[in-house]
Amino acid sequence: MRSKIACGATLIALALTTVAVADTADNIGGRFTMSPVDGGFLRLDKETGAVAMCARSGTAWSCTPVEDHTPAAAAELSKLERENRDLKDRVKALEDSLETKLPLEGPPGGKAQLPTEQEIDQALDYLERVYKKVRDRVKDLDNPLPPPPADATPPPKGSL
Known part of the structure; x- marks a missing residue:
């Protein structure tokens, strides 16, 4: 009976040592933590x-993913899926608004270019010509009409 207890204690001590050594080695810089379970290891x-x-x-080791079916994990997954969907909708809306505003805000490619000095001078010259023409027309409206010539015959009655 004592040998069975001693053997069991030795196996337990060996298992705990293996777990401690594996855990220590993984925590030093490894990406994975391995824990022994019935039939293999959890990674x-x-x-x-x-x-x-x-x-x-058989002769090889293989690892299969373990699904987490707890209610908290399902709630978190649902929350993340909803957030992902909302973010995708927001990105789509922003992309659509950019596509519709692009022609109104500037040239394709999004780079607006300031006018050159020559283009500014041309625009100001054009505005100056328009202003002078409008000013001259307004001055002409202020001048009285000249009297009709003395030798001109009056238009017949009823004509325009």
């Missing part, structure tokens, strides 16, 4: 949080 990816069950299959 935890410290970067992504993914858990996989690793077991011997």
